[in-house]
Amino acid sequence: MSARLSGRLARLLNLVPYFTAHPGISAAEAARDLGVTPKQIMDDLNQLWVCGLPGYGPGDLIDLSFSEDSIVVTFTAGMDRPLRLTSTEATVLLVALRSLLEMPGVVDPSAAHSAIAKIEAAAGSAAAAHVPAGAERPVVEDPVAAQVRAAVRRGRALHLTYYSASRDTVSERDVDPIRIVLIDDHTYLQAWCRSAEAVRLFRFDRIDAATELTEPARPPHRALHDDEHLELFAGDPSLPAARLRIAPGYTWLLDYYPLGEVRVLPDGGCEAVLRFASPDWMARLAVGLGAGVTVLEPPELVTAVRARAAAALDAYAALEAGTPSATGM
Structure with a gap:
C-alpha cells in the first residue's frame, strides 16, 4: 500500500470518532485540526458515506449529515465502539510492536513502550505468558536515528555523514527527507539527495551522523509519489x-x-x-x-x-x- 493510501485510510478510520466528538463542526475547522484541506475533508466524508460493517445495507453503513458549514454523524455503524482484542490478537500486536522497536527510526520508543504497557494491562496474563525472554528490557533509541526521525516528522532538511558500502567511502551530503521505509528487515531514509540530484535510500545503520538544518525539506514533486526508488537492486549504469x-x-x-x-x-x-x-x-x-x-x-x-x-x-x-x-x- 502506498504512503498516500495508508495515510488516507488512517484518516478515514479516525474521522468517525472525531466528528462524533465535535458535532456540527465546519469542514474548514476540521481541516485545520486534521492538517488537510477542506476539499479533502469533503472527499473523505463522501467516501465514508458508503462505508460500514459487512452486509453493507442501509442499516450497516455509516450515516452522516454534512455540508461545508456543519458535519454531524448520525449513525456510527459501530466505529465508536472500543476495540476488544482476543489474547491471540493482543500477543500478535505485542510481538509486532517489539519488532518495530528493534528497527531504528521506525517508531518513537517511548510511545511504543507506552502502547505495549497498555496492551499488556488490558490483556492480562494471557499476553504476558507470550512475552519473549528479554523483551521487558527498554530499548534506548540511537541518537542519530532519533534525529533523522525528528527531521522527517518536522519536515526539515538534513546534513548526513554516510558510509556507502558499494563505494567504500564516507561522504557528506544535504538531503530533503521524504519518508522512512522498512525493506528486508532494514530501516531506510528515503530522501532527495541534493548532490546526486536524485532520490536515494540511506540505510540507518550506515548514517554516521545527522544534523537537522533550519531550512524545510523541499524534495521535487515528482519524487514524492514514485515508489520506483524503493527498488534497492537497481544498479547505477554509470558504474563499472x-x-x-x-x-x-x-x-x-x-x-x-x-x-x-x-x-x-x-x-x-x-x-x-x-x-x-x-x-x-x-x-x-x-x-x-x-x-x-x-x-x-x-x-x-x-x-x-x-x-x-x-x-x-x-x-x-x-x-x-x-x-x-x-x-x-
Missing part, C-alpha cells in the same frame, strides 16, 4: 560492472548484494553482474568470498583479484616459515 560466477553454495549473495543480469547455471550456481565504484572494495570482496565467487571480467579486476590472493598466500607462507612477508601482510 564485474561479471561473477557464483558457486551453488553461495547463491545467498543474491539476497545481500545488488546483483543483476542473473543467469542460472546447470550446477545450481549462477553468473551475475555487480556494479562497483571502488576497484579495491570489489577486489577485497571477491578475495574474501574465496572459492565461492570467480571474477570473469573485466580483465583488470581479474588481475587485481589474483594479485591480492597471491599476496595473501605469500603472507600465510611467510607466517608459517616465521619470516616477514614481502608484502608486509
Whole structure:
C-alpha cells in the first residue's frame, strides 16, 4: 500500500470518532485540526458515506449529515465502539510492536513502550505468558536515528555523514527527507539527495551522523509519489560492472548484494553482474568470498583479484616459515 493510501485510510478510520466528538463542526475547522484541506475533508466524508460493517445495507453503513458549514454523524455503524482484542490478537500486536522497536527510526520508543504497557494491562496474563525472554528490557533509541526521525516528522532538511558500502567511502551530503521505509528487515531514509540530484535510500545503520538544518525539506514533486526508488537492486549504469560466477553454495549473495543480469547455471550456481565504484572494495570482496565467487571480467579486476590472493598466500607462507612477508601482510 502506498504512503498516500495508508495515510488516507488512517484518516478515514479516525474521522468517525472525531466528528462524533465535535458535532456540527465546519469542514474548514476540521481541516485545520486534521492538517488537510477542506476539499479533502469533503472527499473523505463522501467516501465514508458508503462505508460500514459487512452486509453493507442501509442499516450497516455509516450515516452522516454534512455540508461545508456543519458535519454531524448520525449513525456510527459501530466505529465508536472500543476495540476488544482476543489474547491471540493482543500477543500478535505485542510481538509486532517489539519488532518495530528493534528497527531504528521506525517508531518513537517511548510511545511504543507506552502502547505495549497498555496492551499488556488490558490483556492480562494471557499476553504476558507470550512475552519473549528479554523483551521487558527498554530499548534506548540511537541518537542519530532519533534525529533523522525528528527531521522527517518536522519536515526539515538534513546534513548526513554516510558510509556507502558499494563505494567504500564516507561522504557528506544535504538531503530533503521524504519518508522512512522498512525493506528486508532494514530501516531506510528515503530522501532527495541534493548532490546526486536524485532520490536515494540511506540505510540507518550506515548514517554516521545527522544534523537537522533550519531550512524545510523541499524534495521535487515528482519524487514524492514514485515508489520506483524503493527498488534497492537497481544498479547505477554509470558504474563499472564485474561479471561473477557464483558457486551453488553461495547463491545467498543474491539476497545481500545488488546483483543483476542473473543467469542460472546447470550446477545450481549462477553468473551475475555487480556494479562497483571502488576497484579495491570489489577486489577485497571477491578475495574474501574465496572459492565461492570467480571474477570473469573485466580483465583488470581479474588481475587485481589474483594479485591480492597471491599476496595473501605469500603472507600465510611467510607466517608459517616465521619470516616477514614481502608484502608486509
